[in-house]
Amino acid sequence: MTDETPVPTGPEPEPPVPGWPKESGERFDKAKALAALGHAVYPTRFTRSHGLAAIIKDWGELTTEELAAKAIDVSIAGRVLTLRSHGKTGFATLTDGDANLQVYVRKDGVGDPAFAVWNLVDMADFIGVSGRLMRTKSGELTVQATSLAFLSKALLPLPEKWHGLTDVETRYRQRYVDMVANPEVRKTFVARSKMVAAIRRFMDERGYIEVETPMMHPIAGGALARPFVTHHNALGVDLYLRIAPELYLKRLGVGGLERVYEINRNFRNEGLSAHHNPEFTMLEFYTAYFDCRDVMAITEELIENAAIVATGGTDITWGDTVLSFKTPFARIRMSEAIANALSKELPQPVTVAEVEDTAKLKAIVTTEAFVAACRRKGVPAAEYRKLSHGKTIESLFGDFAEEGLIQPTYVVDYPVEISPLAKRRADNPEFADRFELFMSGMEIANGFSELNDPLEQRARFLDQIESRAGGDDEAHSMDEDYVRALGHGLPPTGGCGLGIDRLAMLLTNSRSIRDVILFPQMRPEGGRRAE
């Protein structure tokens, strides 16, 4: 400070909540001034005549003269996005989420008491305006206010209007701010909702009934994944958040529900990435008397339909490329996808027969050329020496083939070893009658002819338990009740699980799963709790 006389100022406004920015103090003072004028700062209701989108749709094309002649009176409400004050007049742009509309307030139009309220309005506040539709000199459709209602105070300021909110951490943690500051975020979640609604409609129309099965499981089954553990006090037992609803949905098949689906959350205790959130939404559906191929047919039809509803077509923009969701999707055997991918990496072409032969495949993964290929990919080649044939195929597919499946592609014929709940192929018992659907290198769906032989299922569980004993903590546990259910007879059934979040990513051109989950998992603010 210099030794000049300081400008006298009033008492500094105090933020109403410790830690809030100084501006919240200014806004709180205005709220108090509003109350002093006899207005509720948080009134209960306001009657709108129209939504903003409806006004623009019905009258947005009318000329200045037509609007004047028709004398259309409306009552609108919304959040103040921008504010331009001119002394005895002012303009504000309101938004109601669907659309924006300008309002024009004149002191001689609303009267002195209402204009005093106007002078206490900040950006981000909610107001209601009644008045007549007009067009300004510059041609913008505007409501010229005859009355003004204060509807809700925003004590905190929104991000500035030019750059909006870009800090990704704040965007995910404070999604409410993100959605106001970045309108396209709202569009993404509206599109996701349309997609899910389209899927429900699709299933309902085909005679499927929607069911809800337990989220807390005594045994975490139906997928190969690590679960979250929780505890029930009264029962005195640990429970697992479900990793998949599969085994419960198939119990319903035993009970006589021939077509069921569930759209709900699964929880897997694994790392986070652009493609993984610990809780994620899956569609699972089961159809009596369907096999794997029937399930593939209905799955691609469902996805094509969802794309049309959510985006208007089957050509989906995905970054620099266009994905075609037009059915039928490409199909490739898993061994063939591996043979193709390996042939590009190795000096000698690899055949499907070689991939499917235990000894020959083992020989390939121990060659110098293969080790070199692994090094190029950053994959530990030594791991391959320890793997069984089925696990080798699984790893080769993941390491070499998967990333190349950009257009929607069904991969079929999975090793039985990695498919403990799927039926064997009748013509080749080494392989399960199973498919997975890949798009843009991501797994989107997984389905198969359900294993319904209780004794083979029990044997498969026992194999899994052996793997678990061998250190595979994602292997399946024994579920005796599920075996008992199968013991009562499950009709031939085809099932499918489809990742809703990932499909939403593709249909909204979102690079990260966090952009299609409203509140993605983050570390708690303030850091990890002390142990």
Added chain:
RNA sequence: GUGCCUGUAGCUCAAUGGUAGAGCAGCGGCCUUUUAAGCCGUUGGUUGUGGGUUCGAGCCCCACCGGGCGCACCA
């Protein structure tokens, strides 16, 4: 869990190891058709946290707390 990057005003961003700044927002003033309103004036900082090096740290070093991307695990 690991490698690289990153954290500065409410928001978006500057600042060779040498006085922490700008735009918007805010506050005061003028303004009855503006629209990134304008013009004049002006407040605002524990530079994520804690240590260290240095005459001097937003900048260099260490640890920690968050976040992003890649890898691992997985869908």
